[in-house]
Amino acid sequence: MPALRTRVYIDGYNLYYGCLRKTAFKWLDVLALFETQILPTILYRTTPEADPATMALHPDCAIKYFTAKIIESASKGEDSVSSQAHYHNALTSHCGGRLSFVMGHYSLYKANQHIVPADDPKRWPRDCDKIQVWKLEEKQSDVNLALQLYDDALSGEIDQVVLVTNDTDLAPALEMLEARCPHIVRGLVIPTRKVGAGGDLERQANVSLAKLAHWVRRHITEDELRASQLPDVVPGRRRASIKPHSWYAKPHYLATMLDKARPVLRTDGEILKWARQANAHLGGRRPIDLIETDAGAVEVFDYIDAYIRGQLDKVGDRDGLSSKS
Numbered sequence: 001m002p003a004l005r006t007r008v009y010i011d012g013y014n015l016y017y018g019c020l021r022k023t024a025f026k027w028l029d030v031l032a033l034f035e036t037q038i039l040p041t042i043l044y045r046t047t048p049e050a051d052p053a054t055m056a057l058h059p060d061c062a063i064k065y066f067t068a069k070i071i072e073s074a075s076k077g078e079d080s081v082s083s084q085a086h087y088h089n090a091l092t093s094h095c096g097g098r099l100s101f102v103m104g105h106y107s108l109y110k111a112n113q114h115i116v117p118a119d120d121p122k123r124w125p126r127d128c129d130k131i132q133v134w135k136l137e138e139k140q141s142d143v144n145l146a147l148q149l150y151d152d153a154l155s156g157e158i159d160q161v162v163l164v165t166n167d168t169d170l171a172p173a174l175e176m177l178e179a180r181c182p183h184i185v186r187g188l189v190i191p192t193r194k195v196g197a198g199g200d201l202e203r204q205a206n207v208s209l210a211k212l213a214h215w216v217r218r219h220i221t222e223d224e225l226r227a228s229q230l231p232d233v234v235p236g237r238r239r240a241s242i243k244p245h246s247w248y249a250k251p252h253y254l255a256t257m258l259d260k261a262r263p264v265l266r267t268d269g270e271i272l273k274w275a276r277q278a279n280a281h282l283g284g285r286r287p288i289d290l291i292e293t294d295a296g297a298v299e300v301f302d303y304i305d306a307y308i309r310g311q312l313d314k315v316g317d318r319d320g321l322s323s324k325s
Helices: 012-020 030-041 080-098 141-155 168-180 222-226 251-265 268-275 294-318
Strands: 004-011 055-057 063-067 099-103 105-114 130-139 160-164 185-189 215-217
Touching: 004 012, 004 030, 004 141, 012 063, 030 055, 030 063, 030 080, 030 222, 063 080, 063 141, 080 099, 099 141, 141 160, 141 168, 160 168, 168 185, 251 268, 251 294
Parallel strands: 004 055, 004 063, 004 160, 063 099, 160 185, 185 215
Antiparallel strands: 105 130
């Protein structure tokens, strides 16, 4: 049978907090993740007797990514706003027209909330004191996703929708899709990590969502995330998008490498250009990859230190001040 024309709808908030937060996988190529890692593993049969259906991402717009721009005053990191902008630009450039962002917005406001008393945590909210707090909420993303999902199903452009979320607020959208567009295959990917073959899931698939899907992928593995990373530098129409320093597995090792190599290569840009190239002195490996591990970082630092010592010895020999004499 013909391949199912597929479009993926990503709840960016759910994907980030379910799979990417506090990991080295934030620089994620979502197009590669679904096209080469996840969809090929799905064994869905339109009838019990049929062969597993093949799935082809839509050639024009394969992925719709629903998210909102971070508010600087509420961000947790000093580079959160710029890092998100670099990532969005990188995805747009790398994926071309096959990915589109649908933007909501964050709302930040003050609200009175009930305090849970430490000595009586089961006390009813009405009997608890209140305190004023900041509340940060993402707005419109769920509505945008539901509307786009339904509108695309009616358009006749696709045969399958793949929803990437674990948010029960989207269950009504799947219910309407089931009632009005029963011919559209509904796939569900729960954005939660699974570490190793026998690793535990960080959260389970929501029952109300899972029962509305034709098939459910209940996790994304670390190996799949690792294999679906964007290049460290993504060329753009105006300027390149560079992976933020804080998004590396070991940001402190990156900072150390920059400090050690700066006397020779002068600028961070030149150092990173060197680090992204295979190095014969390091067994053909890239320094930028080696600093992702403790042992690899030691190799890189030792090599830089030895190189600088060698250069100093050459200068000393030329001036008659060799350190060996």
